Amino acid sequence: AQSVTQPDIHITVSEGASLELRCNYSYGATPYLFWYVQSPGQGLQLLLKYFSGDTLVQGIKGFEAEFKRSQSSFNLRKPSVHWSDAAEYFCAVVPQNSGGSNYKLTFGKGTLLTVNP
Amino acid sequence: KAGVTQTPRYLIKTRGQQVTLSCSPISGHRSVSWYQQTPGQGLQFLFEYFSETQRNKGNFPGRFSGRQFSNSRSEMNVSTLELGDSALYLCASSLEGGTPLHFGNGTRLTVT
Numbered sequence: 124a125q126s127v128t129q130p131d132i133h134i135t136v137s138e139g140a141s142l143e144l145r146c147n148y149s150y151g152a153t154p155y156l157f158w159y160v161q162s163p164g165q166g167l168q169l170l171l172k173y174f175s176g177d178t179l180v181q182g183i184k185g186f187e188a189e190f191k192r193s194q195s196s197f198n199l200r201k202p203s204v205h206w207s208d209a210a211e212y213f214c215a216v217v218p219q220n221s222g223g224s225n226y227k228l229t230f231g232k233g234t235l236l237t238v239n240p
Numbered sequence: 241k242a243g244v245t246q247t248p249r250y251l252i253k254t255r256g257q258q259v260t261l262s263c264s265p266i267s268g269h270r271s272v273s274w275y276q277q278t279p280g281q282g283l284q285f286l287f288e289y290f291s292e293t294q295r296n297k298g299n300f301p302g303r304f305s306g307r308q309f310s311n312s313r314s315e316m317n318v319s320t321l322e323l324g325d326s327a328l329y330l331c332a333s334s335l336e337g338g339t340p341l342h343f344g345n346g347t348r349l350t351v352t
Binding site for chain 2: 155157159164165166167168169172213215217226227228229230231232233
């Protein structure tokens, strides 16, 4: 079955430290890949997406993610975390060539990020 | 440009009742999707509407239904509420269906 796994339920980092959130997927072919962030009481905001091409993707708020086909992974990174980055992060996938009538996101269970001052 | 607007933000209902949630997409967006978010199951796709037609549906019972109006606004209805329906319901819109999806802040439904 197709699935998305975020192995870390909760991560705590100190402000200024680097961050890596893990995401692995299990699909027949490489899907489209996304990272979303959800702050308390808010909806989801798209951080970045990967469709094809360069495997290192830059997003908003200083985030980047690297696609590794051999590992079926799409890990999110940030070199220096700010207190405002505390939130829940979701990896999501959509099968390639999806659009219109067959487009639906499959989400991982999320990783809650706590930032210590 | 206004974002996706969901109303109400909070709802408290009793088991057996029904509820209607509303979503106004970004102006010009014709596709509206609904997702349910619970601590146990995470984020799950409910259904997607485009031009007043349901195009895609997730694995939810028939108690969950929706509709879309000619102005692209969408409503979601849950009948015969169960305790397990307590969740954050998120609406997302896009131009034609597909990325990028723009999410609203959700409606928090509590069933007692």
